[in-house]
Amino acid sequence: MRPTAWTGSVAAVAAVLGLVGLYLDAPPAAGAGAGLAGLLASMAVLFLVRTLRVADGIAVERTVERSLVRQGSPVGVETRVVLPASPGLEVSLADLPPASALHDPAGARISGGSAAYRVRLPLPGEVAFRGLRLTTADRFFTTGLDLTAPAFAGPSVTVLPAGQVHGEDLPGTGAGEMEREKRALLRGQGIRSYREFRSGDDPALIDWKLSAKYGRFFVREPTGSAGGPPFVVVDLPPCGAPGADALLSAAGDTVESVIRDHGSVSLLTVAGGDLVAFRPGEADLPALVRLLSPRDEDPAAPLFRVRDPVWLRRRMGAADRGATGPSHRLAAALRATLATPSRSPFEEEIERCLGSVEPGSVVVFTSGVGELSHLVLIGAAVRRTGRELRFRLPGAARATVAGLAPYARVEAI
Numbered sequence: 307m308r309p310t311a312w313t314g315s316v317a318a319v320a321a322v323l324g325l326v327g328l329y330l331d332a333p334p335a336a337g338a339g340a341g342l343a344g345l346l347a348s349m350a351v352l353f354l355v356r357t358l359r360v361a362d363g364i365a366v367e368r369t370v371e372r373s374l375v376r377q378g379s380p381v382g383v384e385t386r387v388v389l390p391a392s393p394g395l396e397v398s399l400a401d402l403p404p405a406s407a408l409h410d411p412a413g414a415r416i417s418g419g420s421a422a423y424r425v426r427l428p429l430p431g432e433v434a435f436r437g438l439r440l441t442t443a444d445r446f447f448t449t450g451l452d453l454t455a456p457a458f459a460g461p462s463v464t465v466l467p468a469g470q471v472h473g474e475d476l477p478g479t480g481a482g483e484m485e486r487e488k489r490a491l492l493r494g495q496g497i498r499s500y501r502e503f504r505s506g507d508d509p510a511l512i513d514w515k516l517s518a519k520y521g522r523f524f525v526r527e528p529t530g531s532a533g534g535p536p537f538v539v540v541d542l543p544p545c546g547a548p549g550a551d552a553l554l555s556a557a558g559d560t561v562e563s564v565i566r567d568h569g570s571v572s573l574l575t576v577a578g579g580d581l582v583a584f585r586p587g588e589a590d591l592p593a594l595v596r597l598l599s600p601r602d603e604d605p606a607a608p609l610f611r612v613r614d615p616v617w618l619r620r621r622m623g624a625a626d627r628g629a630t631g632p633s634h635r636l637a638a639a640l641r642a643t644l645a646t647p648s649r650s651p652f653e654e655e656i657e658r659c660l661g662s663v664e665p666g667s668v669v670v671f672t673s674g675v676g677e678l679s680h681l682v683l684i685g686a687a688v689r690r691t692g693r694e695l696r697f698r699l700p701g702a703a704r705a706t707v708a709g710l711a712p713y714a715r716v717e718a719i
Contacts, residue, residue, distance in 0.1 A: 307350065307449040316342055316446075346446070353447045356395055361440055361451060363390030366458050368401070368435055374464050374502055374524070377430050378566075380559060381463065384422045387438070396443045402452065404433035404463070427465045432520075434462040464520055466500060500524050534666030535568035536560075537659075537693075539684065540575045541672035542582060542601040549700030550673060554598045556698060557671040561594050572663040577601045579652045579680045586663050652680060656687045667694040674699040 309317070320342035327336025364387060371382035385401045399416040403409055406429040413423030416438075427433060437458035441450045500516060503523035511525040540557045543550040564571040570589040575582040575597050583597050660668075668688045672681060681697070688695040698717045 307354065307447050310443075310446055310448060313346060313446045316346055320346070349446050353442075353444055353449075356392065356444075357440075357442045357449060357451070360390060360392050360395065360397055360442060361453055364388070364399075364438065364440070364453065364458070366438060368461065370435075370461055370463055372463075373461070374466065374500065375427060376563070377465055378426055378428055379563065380424045380426050382422070382424050382555075383435075384420065385416060386420045387416050388419065392442075394444060398441045400439040400441075402436035402439055402454070404435060406433060427463065430465045432462055432464055434460055500526060534664035535564050535571060536667045536669045537572050537574070537663050538564065539668060539670045540573070540598060541670065541681065542575055542577045542599070543673035544676065545600045545602060547600070547673045547675050550600050553671055553673055553698075553700065554600070558595050558598055560669060560671075561598075562591055565589055565591055572659075573597065574659050576680060576684075578677065579650075581652070581655050581659075584659055586659075650683065653683045653687060656684055657690075660687060660691055660693075665693070667696065670695070670697050672697060672699050 320339045323335045323339030323342070325339075326332055327334070327339060366388075367386045369384045375381045383401070383403065387399055389397060389399075400411070401414040401416065401421055401423075403414065403425045404427065407425040407427055409423060409425040414421055437452060437454040439450060440453055442448065500513060501524065503512060503517075503525050513524050513526050516524045538557065538561055540554075543553055561571050561573060570587045571594070572586045573588060573594050574584050582601075585594060585597070588594055668684075670681070670684060672678075685695060696717060700718065
């Protein structure tokens with residue numbers, strides 16, 4: 307607890323009155339000095355009691371973006387706090403991330419009952435958020451308390467070591483490679499990363515050693531079939547699209563991760579049916595991040611209701627099995643369309659980009675809103691090359707993209 311300037315002034319007056327009463331034998335002066343000193347002592351006790359009441363009434367809810375992160379990877383944190391009423395007392399709060407975390411202290415300050423910021427965790431292991439920093443002040447005193455009780459601390463985050471590839475190890479420096487010193491299930495594939503098990507995952511990909519260590523199921527995410535770095539494609543979301551910030555942030559994290567693991571990354575940004583930028587084998591992270599920004603809403607649709615050949619063949623098969631004349635005519639029209647395929651300029655550019663990058667998986671980040679014909683063409687081009695294709699998008703739009711590209715893996719951000 308620290309005194310303010312007001313407290314210093316009152317203490318000085320009390321001392322002067324006490325000295326005057328002592329040396330001049332003036333009981334009234336001595337009594338006034340003692341009264342002021344007693345007033346300061348009572349104000350100090352009252353200040354501490356009010357501070358403790360505020361601390362007891364605080365309710366905190368902290369949400370961490372991921373409970374499993376790789377060493378050095380950024381992770382988002384959102385903290386919400388409910389404060390009790392404290393008239394006459396100035397109260398400020400700041401979140402206390404793990405002691406090893408790197409973060410912006412200004413972002414961790416709680417304003418308006420909440421704070422949202424990002425931290426990097428450079429040390430592997432199990433770490434936990436320490437709690438809250440409470441600062442209170444009135445006219446006479448100010449103090450700060452670290453609230454580290456279980457009600458204010460947590461949750462825990464598991465930081466897996468980044469690992470290094472050496473010798474004959476397969477490519478891929480995912481977080482779990484320090485945990486699992488053996489080859490992946492398929493020769494030519496490495497471990498890209500580890501994540502918590504989700505409904506629908508292949509049980510064969512569960513890493514039992516890591517799951518037993520942390521008491522939760524984790525699955526291995528392999529690199530592309532040829533073991534090269536993934537090719538990152540970002541479908542720039544329109545301004546104001548739901549989840550646009552989270553989408554671009556996740557794409558930036560992936561670009562940073564690939565550069566750290568492989569030394570460079572190939573990035574393609576598209577806006578609907580238009581190519582915006584293509585950077586093959588680029589290692590300049592700031593230059594790549596500048597390409598990841600929302601696009602202006604454009605009513606024009608260069609591609610409209612393009613169907614994947616896989617879908618057309620399924621539709622043709624269903625029409626062939628029909629018993630009516632219109633069904634047979636539809637089957638004949640679809641058969642003629644498939645017999646004379648035509649490639650749009652967008653599809654030709656996608657194939658050119660795929661041919662100029664290293665073999666590996668393809669990761670497409672998209673908001674999944676608006677006309678999605680360009681995603682159909684990207685999926686068809688990737689499938690012809692035999693590469694693994696994964697769509698990453700906000701969870702609300704997963705069904706839409708899954709229907710357009712049934713041969714791709716769809717993951718929610």
